[in-house]
Amino acid sequence: MKQFFKFMFASMLGVFFSFLLLLVFFFIFLAALFSAGAADETITLSGNTLLVASFNQNIPERTPQSPFPGLDLPGVRNVTGLNDILANIRKAESDKNIKGIYLDLSYVPEGLATIEEIRNALQKFRESGKFILAYGEVYSQTAYYLASVANKIYLHPEGALDFSGLSTDVVFFKGLLEKLEIEPQVIRVGAYKSAVEPFTEEQMSEASREQMNSYLQDLYQHFLASVATSRGISRDSLHLIADSLLVRQPSDALAYRMIDGLKYKDQVIAELKKMTGTPKENDMETVTMGAYTRAAGESSSKQGIPERIAVIYATGEIVSGEGSDFLIGSERLSRAIREARRDDEIEAIVLRVNSPGGSALASDVIWREMSLAKEEKPVVVSMGNTAASGGYYISCAAHKIVAQPNTLTGSIGVFAVIPNMQGFFNHKLGLTFDGVKTGAYSDLGTITRPLTPGEKAIVQEYINDVYADFTGHVAKGRGMTLPEVDSVARGRVWSGIGAVEAGLVDTLGGIRDALEIAAGMAGTENYRVIEYPSQKGPLEELLNNMGGNIRTWMVKQELGENYRYFETLKQLPRLSGVQALLPFEIEIR
Known part of the structure; x- marks a missing residue:
């Protein structure tokens, strides 16, 4: 009898929560219907x-x-x-x-x-x-x-x-991984490719410190100059105020x-x-x-203008597949570029990039579509906060690249991290693994044992080939020799200011400047902007992403500013493929 009541109450509870969930989605649906009309109302x-x-x-x-x-x-x-x-x-x-x-x-x-x-x-x-x-x-x-x-x-x-002046720091997980007996096996190209340093070092390498200091100084000097102009205070006075904490x-x-x-x-x-x-x-x-946004203005007055410029948004980390509005999927973004290229009414393309990079393969898929688009119509890149590594990879084929002075770009380099978790499984969890295979390299990349010297050599060879492709694309797109590219590559990050000097960016400016450059190249003065890729409907986006967004929101609420450290540590398991990714999470304070 006790078991009967136990299962009965469990079933009732399940029915209650199912009903509650359906009720929530019903109200969501009603709210979406009512708000959709309100959102479109002028x-x-x-x-x-x-x-x-x-x-x-x-x-x-x-x-x-x-x-x-x-x-x-x-x-x-x-x-x-x-x-x-x-x-x-x-x-x-x-x-x-x-x-x-x-x-x-x-x-x-x-x-x-x-x-x-x-x-x-x-x-x-x-x-x-x-x-x-x-x-x-x-x-x-x-x-x-x-x-x-x-x-x-x-x-x-x-x-x-x-x-008080600008600063940034990097959190290092080497000690934590050692305690857990997890060995991050690193294969990389480029002395500055320090994306893996948080997992392998206890502090910045000299190369990493050099690039970060140069980047931060460029940002700081631009920061001081801009404030000085606006406030009518000399740059030296502002530096003294900051340096002395006046x-x-x-x-x-x-x-x-x-x-x-x-x-x-x-x-x-x-x-x-x-x-x-x-x-x-x-x-x-x-x-x-x-x-x-719902007030009548310039955009509504341009509806009848036939000349169009496509603005294609590339936002987030680069991955294979469809992605989302906040994750660059190679399939979705390539399709958007292809649609804009094939549309005869599109006069030019502006790719708006805000990405730390990601999968080297997915980046190459997008690069190919950018190269094809460049052959048919003007293509200009506008860089946001970050357009580094894979973010630069997908940009380098453009006719012109525009960046803000404080954009973080470059980081032309690739790496792979294959975690060896044998010690963690054996000594922390009490797990052991055994198996059979048909070839010497059938289980290459497994995380249950360390790589052999031969396996490391094979992965290094592949990494070198990807780096050669990356630098070759940059050389062709930027009109540089391979030695010239290599001298400013090797994984080094640049500010927009430094990137112009290094030949990786053409001019400083924002998306409006990129649009004007594209319009000039296309020979049109009056145009309207068409945005790609098409966004998902609000209800579809909500239902697809609510679970993940709520989890992220809850973790952020608990961790606050420390959430970025959690995000960095989360990257380790998914870095096993060849990555063209920004060195580390950079937050300027």
Whole structure:
């Protein structure tokens, strides 16, 4: 009888949870139906409206399809993409209803190259004669870099401004792997190919330290020069302020002219009302960056223009297969390039790359499609935060390459890591393995034993061949000799500034500059942008990715800033194929 009730209650519980799950999906479906119409509805603004911009999430290259516009849920990416942010700022320049822009910048987690794109767009907006006001309770250096373009910068009286110079670090797992008796067997090409160092070393090699110092110095000098121009403070003075940590209290930021005032939020709102001509007793007319996407503007006025330029987004790590909007699948991206190449109405192609690289094979598949496209129409690459290793591999065939000064690129090198987990299995888990095989190399790549010298030699030979192909593609695409390529390759990373000097990038600029270059090459002045690959519908994207996104969200909530270390360690099991991947997770602070 006890067993009967046990199974009965278990069955009832199962039915209850199944019903609950169906109910959740039912409401998701209803919400998607209602919100789809709302998302497409054009909004109308009244005069003297304030455009409110807050960049408190990582900014994707283009706005994801979301079934819940304006609603943040775990597993649902509800954020305005860089494409819409730039289009909205450009649209606001000539929108008679937009009086100015308010930047709420207490938290800005995005990379510097993306911030550079937004900052440059804001600078042009300010040149139109409209105002920008920035406010923050705490300014990180990235947030302050963006705020420095504003007409006025205000800080909370009890807040903080970080201005101490840039830094980055790498976490090393060698000690952990030794304790677990896991041996990362490394085969690589290039003295600078330090992607494997977190698993094999306890600190940076001299080559790695050299490249990172050079990269960071390029970013820092550009950072200082840009802030100096915006704030009217000499670069030397800014360096002294940072190097001596002279801004320790909010009053210090005001004394050194880093900000224009210390104000509470209500005081900022009062000033904004004056600037927009809003009576004190009334609420201001405001519109968020996301909502402003639905306001009529330049894009809607270009619908009838026949000339088109394709912008193809390559975002995330490079893998074989379909991938997703945040993972570059060789099949999906190649198909998008092929569609744009074969479409007679597409005048030129701009490939927008934001990728640390990945599979060398998948990169080569995409490179081939880029080469074919180049033979038929102008092809320009626009680099975002990162276009390194495989990200550079898929870029090098283009006619022109455009990067931001703070883009991380290069890293022309390949490697493979085959973990030997014999000690872990034998001594930690008590597992042993045995088997039979028909040939000496039938089990090449197994993780249950170490590689033999002969096997290492075979893998090294393959790695060398892939490196030769990679550098050969770069030499052909960039019009360089193999020795010239090798001198700037070997896995070394470059800033956009350094990459121009090394001959790996043609010019500095953003995606708008890349579009203008492509239009010039195609001989067209008036064009509209067509985006590829096509995005999945919001409900399909939600159902396909919700499980993984929720798991990622939960881990991020627990680990916070330490999540990147978890991500690095997670890479080890999937590095067994030949990789053209960025040396390590680089976060600039």
